[in-house]
Amino acid sequence: MTNLPALTKREFTANFYSPMAYVISTFYLLFAGLSFYVLLRDQRDANAMRSLLTFFGFIHTIFIPMVTMRLISEERKSGTLEMLVTAPVSDTEIAISKFLGATLFIALMVAPTILYSWVLQRIGGRPDYGMIKASYIGLMLLSMAYVAIGLFISSLTANQIVSAILTFVVLFTLFFLMGFLTSAVDTLPFGKTIPWADVLSYVYFGVHLQSFGKGLVDSRDVVYFLSIVVLGIFATIKSLESRRWR
Numbered sequence: 489m490t491n492l493p494a495l496t497k498r499e500f501t502a503n504f505y506s507p508m509a510y511v512i513s514t515f516y517l518l519f520a521g522l523s524f525y526v527l528l529r530d531q532r533d534a535n536a537m538r539s540l541l542t543f544f545g546f547i548h549t550i551f552i553p554m555v556t557m558r559l560i561s562e563e564r565k566s567g568t569l570e571m572l573v574t575a576p577v578s579d580t581e582i583a584i585s586k587f588l589g590a591t592l593f594i595a596l597m598v599a600p601t602i603l604y605s606w607v608l609q610r611i612g613g614r615p616d617y618g619m620i621k622a623s624y625i626g627l628m629l630l631s632m633a634y635v636a637i638g639l640f641i642s643s644l645t646a647n648q649i650v651s652a653i654l655t656f657v658v659l660f661t662l663f664f665l666m667g668f669l670t671s672a673v674d675t676l677p678f679g680k681t682i683p684w685a686d687v688l689s690y691v692y693f694g695v696h697l698q699s700f701g702k703g704l705v706d707s708r709d710v711v712y713f714l715s716i717v718v719l720g721i722f723a724t725i726k727s728l729e730s731r732r733w734r
Contacts, residue, residue, distance in 0.1 A: 491577045491581050491585075492581050492584060492585055492588075495577065495581055495582065495585030496584075496585040496588045496589055496592075497589075498585070498589070499559075499585050499586050499588070499589025499590070500588075500589040500592050500593060502589070503555075503589070503590075503593045506558075508554070508558075509555075509593070512551060512554050512555060512597075513597050515551075516547075516551050516597055517597075517600060517601075519547060520540075520544070520547075520601050523540060523543055523547075524540055524601075524604050524607075527539055527540055528608075528611070537604065537605055537608065537615055537616075537619070537620050537623065538616075538619060538620075538623055538701045540601075540604065541620075541623040541624065541626075541627050541701065542623075542697065542701050544598075544601075544627055545626075545627060545630050545663060545693070545694070545697050546663060546664065548594075548627075548630065548631055548634055548659075549634070549656060549659040549660050549663050549664075550656065551597075552594065552631060552634040552635060552638055552655070552659070553638055553651070553652040553653075553655035553656045553659065554652060555590055555593060555594060555635070555638070556590055556634075556635055556638025556639055556641070556642050556651070556652075556655060557638070557642060557648040557649070557651040557652035557655065558642070558648055559586045559589075559590060559638070559639050559642045559643075560586065560639070560642040560643040560724075560728075561642045561643075561645055561646055561647060561648045561650075561651045562648060564645070564646035579725045579728040579729050580725055582728060583639065583721050583724040583725045583728060584721060586639055586724075587632075587635055587636060587639055587717075587720075587721055587724075590635045590638075590639070591631070591632055591635050594631050594635065595628065595631075598624075598627070598628070598631075602624070605617065605620050616703065618703050619701070619702065619703035622700045622701075622702075622703045622704060622705050623700050623701050623703075625700060625705055626696075626697050626699075626700025626701065626705075626709070627697075627700070629700075629709075629710060629713035629714070630693060630696075630697055630713060632713065632714075632717050633693070633713045633716035633717055633720070634655075634659055635717075635720075636716060636717040636718075636719070636720025636721055636724075637655060637658055637659065637716070637720050638651070638655040638659075639720060639721070639724050640720045640721075640723045640724045640727065641654050641655045641658065642655075643724045643727040643728060644727060662691065662692070662693045663692075663693045663694055664694075696708075696709040696712050696713065697709075
C-alpha cells in the first residue's frame with residue numbers, strides 16, 4: 489500500500505482537469521440551494537435540514553454516477569488502464585485509490601451545504617446540530633456505498649454513458665424501488681416461504697438512512713454501508729484482476 493497516497497492524490501486532482509467536474513459541482517450546488525430554499529418556505533426548524541439531507545440521498549443517485557462513470561471506463565477507452573495495471577502497483581491500490589479520490593471529491597462538493605444550518609439559524613430557525621451531524625455522517629456513508637457500486641460498474645465497461653446509466657439504475661433501485669416493494673410485499677410471490685418484508689427492508693438504503701435523520705448513529709447501519717463499500721471495492725479488484733488473465 490506504499491503507492492496508495494500518491495495514487496489517491498492523482499485520482500482526486502484528476503477531477504479538476506476536466507470541465508465536467510465543475511459542471512457537476514455547479515449544478516449540484518444550484519440544485520441543493522434551490523431545494524433548501526423550497527424547504528424553508530414550509531419549515532424553519534430542525535426538520536428543514538433533516539428533510540434536506542434525506543433528499544440529498546436521492547439526488548446523489550443522479551450526481552454520483554456522473555462522478556464514478558469515468559473512474560475506470562475512461563481509462564479503459566483511452567488505453568491507460570493497461571499501462572496502469574502493468575505498473576508496479578497492485579489492483580487493490582488502484583481500486584482503493586479511485587474510491588478514495590471520488591469520495592474526497594464528493595465530500596468537497598457536499599461541504600458548502602454545511603452553511604445551510606448557519607443560514608437557518610440566522611433567519612430565526614432552530615437547527616439541531618446533533619441531528620445535523622448524524623445526518624451528514626449518514627449521507628457520507630450512503631455516498632461511499634454509491635461510489636463503491638459505481639466504481640465496480642465502471643470497471644465493467646469502456647463506455648462512460650453506459651456506466652452512468654447502469655449505476656443510476658442500480659442506485660435508484662436500492663434507494664427508491666426497494667422502498668416501493670417494501671410497501672407491496674403482500675403482492676410478491678412465495679410470500680409464505682420468503683420473509684420479503686425483512687429481506688427488502690434490510691436491502692433498502694432508505695431504511696438504513698432513517699436513524700441518522702433522527703440524530704442516531706446506529707452501528708448496524710454503519711456496518712451495512714461499510715459492507716457495501718467493501719463488497720464494491722472487492723468486486724472491482726476482481727474485475728481488474730480478470731484483465732490480467734486475458
